Amino acid sequence: MVVAAPVYAGVPAVKVLIAKSLKNVVVEGMDLQKTIHTHKSSQQYVGKKVISFNCNPKGARRALPRSPLLVASLSSPTGLVSWGKNKYQGELQLLTNPGQESCDLVNNIPLEKYLTTLLAKEMNGTWPVEALKAQAVAARTYALDRVNKGEGFDNPDKLYHLESSEKDQVSGTFMDVTGKTLQAQRETAGEVLVSPSGKLAPAFFHSKCGGKTFRPDQVWGGVEEGYRSVNCTYCRKTGMKDWEYRLKGAKLGTMIDTVLRKYYADQSSPGEIRLMPDSVENSELRFYVGDRLHIIKKSYLRNQAGRELLPSNNFVMSGARGDFHVKGQGYGHGVGLCQLGALELAKRGYDYRQILSFYFPRHRMKKAY
Ligand SMILES: [Zn+2]
Structure with a gap:
Protein backbone atom coordinates (compact mmCIF):
# COMPACT_ATOMS: atom_id res chain seq x y z
CA MET A 1 0.00 0.00 0.00
CA VAL A 2 1.30 3.44 -0.88
CA VAL A 3 1.11 5.85 2.02
CA ALA A 4 0.73 9.47 0.91
CA ALA A 5 3.25 11.87 2.40
CA PRO A 6 1.73 14.40 4.79
CA VAL A 7 0.46 17.26 2.66
CA TYR A 8 2.27 19.98 4.63
CA ALA A 9 5.53 18.20 5.36
CA GLY A 10 8.45 20.48 4.67
CA VAL A 11 6.25 23.52 4.07
CA PRO A 12 7.56 26.66 5.78
CA ALA A 13 5.32 28.52 8.19
CA VAL A 14 4.51 32.18 7.70
CA LYS A 15 3.75 34.61 10.52
CA VAL A 16 0.94 36.98 9.60
CA LEU A 17 -0.06 40.01 11.69
CA ILE A 18 -3.86 39.83 11.94
CA ALA A 19 -4.66 42.50 14.55
CA LYS A 20 -2.87 45.41 16.22
CA SER A 21 -3.13 47.37 19.50
CA LEU A 22 -5.59 45.08 21.31
CA LYS A 23 -6.52 45.76 24.93
CA ASN A 24 -7.94 42.31 25.55
CA VAL A 25 -7.58 39.05 23.68
CA VAL A 26 -10.01 36.17 24.17
CA VAL A 27 -9.23 32.92 22.38
CA GLU A 28 -11.22 29.74 22.36
CA GLY A 29 -10.68 26.15 21.22
CA MET A 30 -10.83 22.45 21.96
CA ASP A 31 -8.03 20.90 24.05
CA LEU A 32 -6.07 24.14 23.79
CA GLN A 33 -2.33 24.07 24.24
CA LYS A 34 -1.11 27.27 25.89
CA THR A 35 2.56 28.23 26.11
CA ILE A 36 3.55 31.30 28.08
CA HIS A 37 6.98 32.13 26.72
CA THR A 38 7.79 34.76 29.33
CA HIS A 39 7.37 32.13 32.12
CA LYS A 40 8.60 29.20 30.02
CA SER A 41 5.44 27.29 31.01
CA SER A 42 3.12 25.14 28.97
CA GLN A 43 -0.35 23.83 29.71
CA GLN A 44 -2.81 21.60 27.88
CA TYR A 45 -6.52 22.01 28.64
CA VAL A 46 -9.06 19.25 28.18
CA GLY A 47 -12.27 19.98 26.30
CA LYS A 48 -13.53 23.40 25.25
CA LYS A 49 -11.60 26.26 26.84
CA VAL A 50 -11.81 30.04 26.72
CA ILE A 51 -8.64 31.93 27.65
CA SER A 52 -8.63 35.66 28.25
CA PHE A 53 -5.54 37.86 28.18
CA ASN A 54 -5.52 41.37 29.62
CA CYS A 55 -3.08 43.39 27.52
CA ASN A 56 -3.53 46.51 29.61
CA PRO A 57 -2.78 45.53 33.22
CA LYS A 58 -2.34 48.28 35.83
CA GLY A 59 1.20 49.53 35.94
CA ALA A 60 2.15 47.51 32.88
CA ARG A 61 3.86 50.40 31.18
CA ARG A 62 6.81 50.24 33.57
CA ALA A 63 7.08 46.48 33.29
CA LEU A 64 6.82 46.28 29.51
CA PRO A 65 10.06 45.82 27.58
CA ARG A 66 11.16 48.39 25.03
CA SER A 67 11.09 45.90 22.19
CA PRO A 68 8.24 43.59 21.20
CA LEU A 69 8.11 40.21 22.88
CA LEU A 70 6.38 36.92 22.15
CA VAL A 71 4.21 36.40 25.24
CA ALA A 72 2.00 33.41 24.49
CA SER A 73 1.24 30.81 21.80
CA LEU A 74 -2.04 28.94 21.48
CA SER A 75 -2.85 25.96 19.34
CA GLY A 84 -13.83 36.38 18.31
CA LYS A 85 -15.92 35.19 15.40
CA ASN A 86 -12.86 34.14 13.39
CA LYS A 87 -11.34 30.70 13.24
CA TYR A 88 -7.64 30.35 12.44
CA GLN A 89 -5.56 27.38 11.35
CA GLY A 90 -2.12 26.92 12.87
CA GLU A 91 -1.11 28.84 15.98
CA LEU A 92 -2.15 32.21 17.39
CA GLN A 93 0.66 34.23 18.96
CA LEU A 94 0.29 37.13 21.35
CA LEU A 95 2.96 39.84 21.19
CA THR A 96 3.47 42.83 23.46
CA ASN A 97 3.92 46.23 21.90
CA PRO A 98 6.95 48.19 22.99
CA GLY A 99 6.00 51.04 25.31
CA GLN A 100 2.27 50.55 24.79
CA GLU A 101 -0.31 48.85 26.95
CA SER A 102 -1.63 46.60 24.21
CA CYS A 103 -0.97 43.40 22.27
CA ASP A 104 -0.68 42.38 18.65
CA LEU A 105 -2.02 39.08 17.37
CA VAL A 106 -0.08 36.96 14.88
CA ASN A 107 -1.18 33.80 13.07
CA ASN A 108 1.68 31.35 12.61
CA ILE A 109 0.42 29.15 9.79
CA PRO A 110 1.86 26.74 7.20
CA LEU A 111 2.26 28.66 3.97
CA GLU A 112 -0.01 26.37 1.94
CA LYS A 113 -2.89 26.76 4.44
CA TYR A 114 -2.38 30.50 4.46
CA LEU A 115 -2.85 30.55 0.67
CA THR A 116 -6.24 28.82 0.81
CA THR A 117 -7.58 31.62 3.05
CA LEU A 118 -5.91 34.40 1.07
CA LEU A 119 -7.25 33.50 -2.37
CA ALA A 120 -10.85 34.30 -1.48
CA LYS A 121 -9.83 37.69 -0.07
CA GLU A 122 -7.34 38.76 -2.73
CA MET A 123 -9.57 37.54 -5.56
CA ASN A 124 -12.95 35.91 -5.14
CA GLY A 125 -13.53 32.28 -4.20
CA THR A 126 -15.98 31.96 -7.10
CA VAL A 137 1.62 31.06 -7.37
CA ALA A 138 2.15 34.84 -7.16
CA ALA A 139 1.04 35.03 -3.50
CA ARG A 140 3.13 31.96 -2.52
CA THR A 141 6.16 33.56 -4.16
CA TYR A 142 5.56 36.87 -2.39
CA ALA A 143 5.12 35.17 1.01
CA LEU A 144 8.07 32.78 0.62
CA ASP A 145 10.30 35.70 -0.33
CA ARG A 146 9.29 37.40 2.94
CA VAL A 147 9.82 34.22 4.98
CA ASN A 148 13.30 33.82 3.46
CA LYS A 149 14.16 37.46 4.17
CA GLY A 150 13.26 36.94 7.85
CA GLU A 151 10.86 38.61 10.25
CA GLY A 152 12.79 41.79 10.92
CA PHE A 153 14.24 42.41 7.46
CA ASP A 154 12.76 45.91 7.13
CA ASN A 155 12.22 46.67 10.82
CA PRO A 156 14.10 44.94 13.67
CA ASP A 157 11.04 45.31 15.93
CA LYS A 158 8.88 43.13 13.71
CA LEU A 159 8.17 39.60 14.91
CA TYR A 160 6.17 38.57 11.84
CA HIS A 161 6.69 38.27 8.07
CA LEU A 162 3.55 39.82 6.62
CA GLU A 163 0.57 41.93 7.49
CA SER A 164 -2.92 40.92 6.48
CA SER A 165 -3.56 44.22 4.73
CA GLU A 166 -3.25 45.92 1.37
CA LYS A 167 0.34 46.70 2.34
CA ASP A 168 1.26 43.05 1.86
CA GLN A 169 -1.57 40.75 0.93
CA VAL A 170 -5.01 40.36 2.44
CA SER A 171 -5.50 36.99 4.12
CA GLY A 172 -8.71 35.63 5.51
CA THR A 173 -9.70 33.07 8.09
CA PHE A 174 -10.56 29.39 7.91
CA MET A 175 -14.15 30.41 7.03
CA ASP A 176 -12.97 32.01 3.75
CA VAL A 177 -11.66 28.72 2.34
CA THR A 178 -13.79 27.41 -0.54
CA GLY A 179 -13.56 24.26 -2.68
CA LYS A 180 -12.02 26.33 -5.47
CA THR A 181 -9.40 28.07 -3.32
CA LEU A 182 -8.42 24.66 -1.92
CA GLN A 183 -8.18 23.25 -5.47
CA ALA A 184 -6.09 26.25 -6.65
CA GLN A 185 -3.65 25.76 -3.75
CA ARG A 186 -3.39 21.97 -4.18
CA GLU A 187 -2.91 22.05 -7.94
CA THR A 188 -0.03 24.53 -7.63
CA ALA A 189 1.42 23.29 -4.29
CA GLY A 190 4.99 24.48 -3.84
CA GLU A 191 5.15 26.33 -7.19
CA VAL A 192 6.82 29.73 -7.23
CA LEU A 193 8.14 32.23 -9.76
CA VAL A 194 11.87 32.70 -10.18
CA SER A 195 13.76 35.44 -12.01
CA PRO A 196 15.72 34.76 -15.24
CA SER A 197 18.83 33.99 -13.12
CA GLY A 198 16.86 31.52 -10.98
CA LYS A 199 16.34 33.61 -7.84
CA LEU A 200 13.02 33.65 -6.00
CA ALA A 201 11.26 36.72 -7.42
CA PRO A 202 9.28 39.08 -5.21
CA ALA A 203 6.05 38.53 -7.19
CA PHE A 204 3.75 41.52 -6.93
CA PHE A 205 0.08 41.77 -7.86
CA HIS A 206 -2.63 44.40 -7.87
CA SER A 207 -6.34 44.80 -8.57
CA LYS A 208 -6.50 46.48 -12.00
CA CYS A 209 -3.65 47.89 -14.09
CA GLY A 210 -5.97 49.90 -16.35
CA GLY A 211 -4.00 49.29 -19.58
CA LYS A 212 -0.38 48.53 -18.71
CA THR A 213 1.62 47.20 -15.82
CA PHE A 214 4.70 48.80 -14.26
CA ARG A 215 8.12 47.50 -13.32
CA PRO A 216 8.94 47.71 -9.58
CA ASP A 217 11.61 50.37 -10.23
CA GLN A 218 9.02 52.64 -11.86
CA VAL A 219 6.90 52.55 -8.71
CA TRP A 220 9.18 51.96 -5.73
CA GLY A 221 12.64 52.68 -7.05
CA GLY A 222 14.27 49.30 -6.33
CA VAL A 223 15.18 47.28 -9.42
CA GLU A 224 13.92 43.69 -9.44
CA GLU A 225 15.43 41.43 -12.07
CA GLY A 226 13.26 40.24 -14.95
CA TYR A 227 10.26 42.53 -14.69
CA ARG A 228 8.69 44.00 -17.83
CA SER A 229 5.91 46.52 -18.27
CA VAL A 230 3.20 44.76 -20.30
CA ASN A 231 0.18 46.12 -22.12
CA CYS A 232 -2.97 44.59 -20.65
CA THR A 233 -6.29 45.36 -22.25
CA TYR A 234 -8.06 42.52 -20.46
CA CYS A 235 -9.05 44.49 -17.35
CA ARG A 236 -10.57 47.43 -19.26
CA LYS A 237 -14.20 46.43 -18.97
CA THR A 238 -14.31 45.34 -15.32
CA GLY A 239 -13.67 46.87 -11.94
CA MET A 240 -13.17 50.53 -11.21
CA LYS A 241 -14.19 52.94 -13.99
CA ASP A 242 -11.65 55.41 -15.39
CA TRP A 243 -11.39 58.45 -13.19
CA GLU A 244 -10.75 62.15 -13.77
CA ILE A 256 4.59 68.26 -4.48
CA ASP A 257 6.45 70.04 -1.68
CA THR A 258 5.81 67.13 0.73
CA VAL A 259 6.98 64.57 -1.86
CA LEU A 260 10.17 66.56 -2.55
CA ARG A 261 10.97 66.76 1.16
CA LYS A 262 10.08 63.15 1.94
CA TYR A 263 11.64 61.30 -1.02
CA TYR A 264 14.18 63.67 -2.56
CA ALA A 265 15.61 65.66 0.41
CA ASP A 266 14.53 68.74 -1.51
CA GLN A 267 11.79 71.34 -1.37
CA SER A 268 9.93 73.48 -3.85
CA SER A 269 10.85 77.10 -4.20
CA PRO A 270 8.11 79.74 -4.45
CA GLY A 271 6.60 80.14 -7.87
CA GLU A 272 4.05 78.89 -10.29
CA ILE A 273 3.89 75.18 -11.17
CA ARG A 274 4.38 74.56 -14.89
CA LEU A 275 3.82 70.95 -15.94
CA MET A 276 5.82 69.51 -18.82
CA PRO A 277 3.79 67.40 -21.27
CA ASP A 278 2.81 64.12 -19.57
CA SER A 279 1.66 60.81 -21.05
CA VAL A 280 0.64 57.32 -19.87
CA GLU A 281 4.14 56.17 -20.83
CA ASN A 282 5.66 58.34 -18.10
CA SER A 283 5.98 56.94 -14.61
CA GLU A 284 7.40 60.30 -13.54
CA LEU A 285 6.03 63.85 -13.60
CA ASP A 291 12.67 78.35 -12.66
CA ARG A 292 13.67 74.97 -11.21
CA LEU A 293 12.93 71.68 -12.95
CA HIS A 294 11.77 68.81 -10.73
CA ILE A 295 11.12 65.18 -11.62
CA ILE A 296 9.10 63.06 -9.21
CA LYS A 297 7.69 59.55 -9.39
CA LYS A 298 3.94 59.45 -9.88
CA SER A 299 3.78 56.68 -7.27
CA TYR A 300 5.28 59.00 -4.64
CA LEU A 301 2.59 61.55 -5.42
CA ARG A 302 -0.01 58.76 -5.01
CA ASN A 303 1.47 57.76 -1.64
CA GLN A 304 1.04 61.36 -0.56
CA ALA A 305 -2.36 62.00 -2.14
CA GLY A 306 -3.92 58.71 -0.98
CA ARG A 307 -5.92 56.12 -2.88
CA GLU A 308 -9.10 58.18 -2.88
CA LEU A 309 -7.47 60.91 -4.92
CA LEU A 310 -5.10 58.75 -6.99
CA PRO A 311 -6.47 55.18 -7.13
CA SER A 312 -3.52 54.01 -9.27
CA ASN A 313 -0.14 55.13 -10.60
CA ASN A 314 -1.50 54.96 -14.14
CA PHE A 315 -2.56 58.58 -14.64
CA VAL A 316 -1.82 61.61 -16.78
CA MET A 317 -1.71 65.14 -15.41
CA SER A 318 -2.24 68.25 -17.48
CA GLY A 319 -3.14 71.91 -17.05
CA ALA A 320 -1.54 75.17 -16.04
CA ARG A 321 -1.97 78.34 -14.02
CA GLY A 322 -3.32 76.88 -10.86
CA ASP A 323 -5.84 74.61 -12.53
CA PHE A 324 -4.81 71.03 -13.20
CA HIS A 325 -6.54 68.01 -14.56
CA VAL A 326 -5.92 64.36 -13.62
CA LYS A 327 -7.11 61.46 -15.74
CA GLY A 328 -6.36 57.87 -14.81
CA GLN A 329 -7.20 54.20 -15.08
CA GLY A 330 -7.02 51.19 -12.83
CA TYR A 331 -6.71 50.52 -9.14
CA GLY A 332 -3.59 49.56 -7.19
CA HIS A 333 0.17 49.97 -7.68
CA GLY A 334 0.13 48.31 -11.12
CA VAL A 335 3.18 46.05 -10.68
CA GLY A 336 3.09 42.37 -11.73
CA LEU A 337 -0.11 40.36 -11.99
CA CYS A 338 -3.26 42.34 -12.84
CA GLN A 339 -6.03 40.45 -11.01
CA LEU A 340 -8.94 41.59 -13.18
CA GLY A 341 -6.86 40.92 -16.29
CA ALA A 342 -6.15 37.40 -14.99
CA LEU A 343 -9.89 36.90 -14.48
CA GLU A 344 -10.62 37.83 -18.11
CA LEU A 345 -7.76 35.67 -19.45
CA ALA A 346 -9.07 32.68 -17.46
CA LYS A 347 -12.56 33.27 -18.89
CA ARG A 348 -11.02 33.18 -22.38
CA GLY A 349 -9.48 29.77 -21.66
CA TYR A 350 -5.92 30.66 -20.61
CA ASP A 351 -4.45 28.33 -18.00
CA TYR A 352 -2.53 29.66 -15.01
CA ARG A 353 0.88 29.12 -16.61
CA GLN A 354 -0.16 31.20 -19.63
CA ILE A 355 -1.62 33.91 -17.37
CA LEU A 356 1.59 34.11 -15.34
CA SER A 357 3.81 34.17 -18.42
CA PHE A 358 1.74 37.05 -19.79
CA TYR A 359 2.34 39.23 -16.72
CA PHE A 360 5.82 37.85 -15.88
CA PRO A 361 7.16 37.10 -19.41
CA ARG A 362 10.77 36.60 -18.33
CA HIS A 363 10.15 34.66 -15.11
CA ARG A 364 10.02 30.88 -14.84
CA MET A 365 8.01 28.60 -12.59
CA LYS A 366 9.74 26.26 -10.16
CA LYS A 367 8.85 23.93 -7.26
CA ALA A 368 10.19 25.52 -4.08
CA TYR A 369 9.44 22.45 -1.91
ZN1 LIG B 1 -4.81 44.92 -16.47
Missing part, protein backbone atom coordinates in the same frame (compact mmCIF):
# COMPACT_ATOMS: atom_id res chain seq x y z
CA SER A 76 -5.32 23.09 19.26
CA PRO A 77 -5.01 19.46 18.11
CA THR A 78 -8.18 20.10 16.05
CA GLY A 79 -6.05 22.55 14.02
CA LEU A 80 -8.37 25.50 14.70
CA VAL A 81 -8.20 28.29 17.29
CA SER A 82 -10.91 30.98 17.49
CA TRP A 83 -10.44 34.65 18.15
CA TRP A 127 -13.56 33.09 -9.84
CA PRO A 128 -12.32 30.59 -12.49
CA VAL A 129 -9.84 28.23 -10.91
CA GLU A 130 -7.05 29.08 -13.41
CA ALA A 131 -7.15 32.73 -12.26
CA LEU A 132 -7.02 31.58 -8.63
CA LYS A 133 -4.08 29.29 -9.46
CA ALA A 134 -2.16 32.18 -11.03
CA GLN A 135 -2.85 34.23 -7.89
CA ALA A 136 -1.80 31.28 -5.69
CA TYR A 245 -11.05 65.37 -11.86
CA ARG A 246 -9.69 68.88 -11.47
CA LEU A 247 -6.99 69.68 -8.97
CA LYS A 248 -6.35 73.15 -7.57
CA GLY A 249 -2.80 74.40 -7.96
CA ALA A 250 -2.46 75.16 -4.24
CA LYS A 251 -3.31 71.58 -3.32
CA LEU A 252 -0.94 70.14 -5.93
CA GLY A 253 1.76 72.54 -4.70
CA THR A 254 1.44 71.27 -1.12
CA MET A 255 1.58 67.64 -2.24
CA ARG A 286 8.24 66.64 -14.91
CA PHE A 287 7.48 70.22 -13.93
CA TYR A 288 8.99 73.58 -13.11
CA VAL A 289 8.33 75.43 -9.90
CA GLY A 290 9.53 78.94 -10.58
